[in-house]
Amino acid sequence: MIIDIGFIGYFLLLLGLMNCLFLLTPKFVTGLNISNSILLSASRLHFPILFISFICLVITFIGEDYSLDYVAKNSNSNLPLIYKISAAWAGHEGSMLLWCVVSSFWMLLASKYSSDLPETLRTNFLTIMGVLNLGFLLFVVATSNPFARNLSVPIDGGDLNPLLQDFGLIIHPPMLYMGYVGLSVVFSFAVACCFEKEFKKEWAQWLRPWVLASWAFLTLGISLGSWWAYYELGWGGWWFWDPVENASFMPWLMATALIHSVIASGEKGMFKSWTILLSIFTFSLSLLGTFLVRSGILISVHSFASDPSRGIFILLMLLMLIGGGLAAYTMNSKKFIDDNEVKIFSKEGFFLLNNILLVTATFTILLGTMYPLILDILGLEKISVGVPYYNAVFIPLMIPLILLVGYVPILLSRISKNKQMFQLLIIFLTSLVLSLLFSINSILYFIGFFSAVWIIMNIFFDLFLYTKNLVRLKSRMGMYFAHFGLAIFILGASISENTKIEKELVLSIGETTSIGSFDYTLNKLEEQKSVNYDAIIASVLVSKNDSFVAEIKPEKRLYHSSESAMTEAGIFAKLDRDLYVSLGNMIDDNKWSLRVYDKPFIRFIWIGTIFMIIGSILSIRLRKKFNE
């Protein structure tokens, strides 16, 4: 007997839908005295149901079940096994199912770790999570069912987009979704607090690790995406302010603001109402990002209009959630009364400035992303908003923020004002001298370099000279790491952007050219056949002062199924410098165009994000122990 895995997967999907409805019954059907156990078990059962459904989808991909439309469109018999598996979440339908799985996973965790919360708060919180899960699942079943059947079964599938046949892109979406959807925990909790008309210090402390965890996943997801764009797209860029990138960056910035405000709420009972509002908006921006990416509206307003069902579903859900969240907030916002007043010259005062700058930065990105869309919908002249706009508007907002990152730890150390001033002067002068020595070619470069050194010096002064209290040191370790990561990131971005060398050139075989301090020789070209593509591999020899440095092998691939040519850059990577070669077009028999990039310290961009992630993990772990 043949078992129809696709059918089982679909059945489980529907079972998940039933389970979600079951989860909601205690709230809406009164008189059930076992309501709490229904809520708890349903919220925990949801993940296994959806996870197995997702596994079924993966199995249909491995088994090449082209009777499923989604499998037929996104996979191909010649694909290597690993990409057959990852193709399960590479297309729209599968990735939305993954979204639901991730969402159910967060609900499982929320259900498991919420036993300390008061009963009504917990019930409301989990019910709201249930509503969200129901909404996502309805979206999948109604508009994006990955288990939908084909009318005629093709012999061979379409293909997975060759750009996506890459390790970075296998793990990028799940990580990003963990971040996006993790924020739904934060949203649900905030709305549940609105119903309680209170946001106690303990609740803020309970919420904090969830914000940090979501933030860490978002950081990882965005960083992986940027790394992938860098080595896969062949033009050596790592951020383009593309709307798809902005969609993930907006919730990241908001979550960064939230990390700070929730500390103030947890430690001193301040900014209660603001933290709640920020939580609601942060998740709303995750959803808005999903709407932009998933509705096709970014590609063109017309492609959205041709199949609007998905877009309209997400848009309605977005409006209902933001509307519902904001309604719950505005009805109760007056009742959140802070335990303490804020002084401007204090940690919390600076957190407020941090929040103002980060939220404004998010607003500018939202504006830059939405403005061309709105003009287009209104039928006005189309415009492009790109790097020059964001450099002009976003960077000026970040500069004071970064200076604060460096300054606040000193402010918080309990030493005399004179000593503080003296220390500040030393750090300021050293940063100034260092940056003048190394970065004289542009003002932006100088500012970036200065602020990175400024943050690092401040951290080390704080760490070595003034923190003798081990408990305090432990509780701040996460912050040090995250801020240090930010500094490393800024250093990498400013050095690589301002001293990079980029050349487009034509070389014949055997010809040598000198770029920067290196000599590049086009040594030879080879053809190579792989399972699902043919490749031309160039060998470029790099030397410096006549001594061999590296052999770089950029590729040009022609994928069989889609007949599209792909560039695989060759990168010689060292901690302090990337030499990056990508192969262009053949000019004639033995002449090729090449792009050669020399990018000092570009690795620091991603190394910085790793430090940020370590920082948030430490912050979750150590602060927890500190509280105990």
Add this chain to the structure above:
Amino acid sequence: MKNVILLLFLISPLNAYSSDTDNQYKELIEELRCMVCQNQNLAESEAPLAVDMKQKIREMLEAGKDKNEIKQFLSERYSSYILYEPPINKQNFILWFAPFIFIIVLSFVLLRRYIK
């Protein structure tokens, strides 16, 4: 940390390899949109139209035209959609100035509510 500082000392100053025209060319092709691509600037694009346009831009630079003249010329020909830096005009007023208004309003609201 020591290593990081050591590394900082190793950065060589920017090589004076490029002429003025070269720099202008690079800046220009990074700020202009490839009209036939998804969302790519001319520098990244290898589409035939983009290659032609890059050639044209180089010729205009060599003929002594400056950046603004070239931008002007291209945006008249292809509409201002080609510019990644939207012109400051009536239509784009909100885009350029709303951030300033936003930060003032937000600061006012938050500082008034929380700072005594």
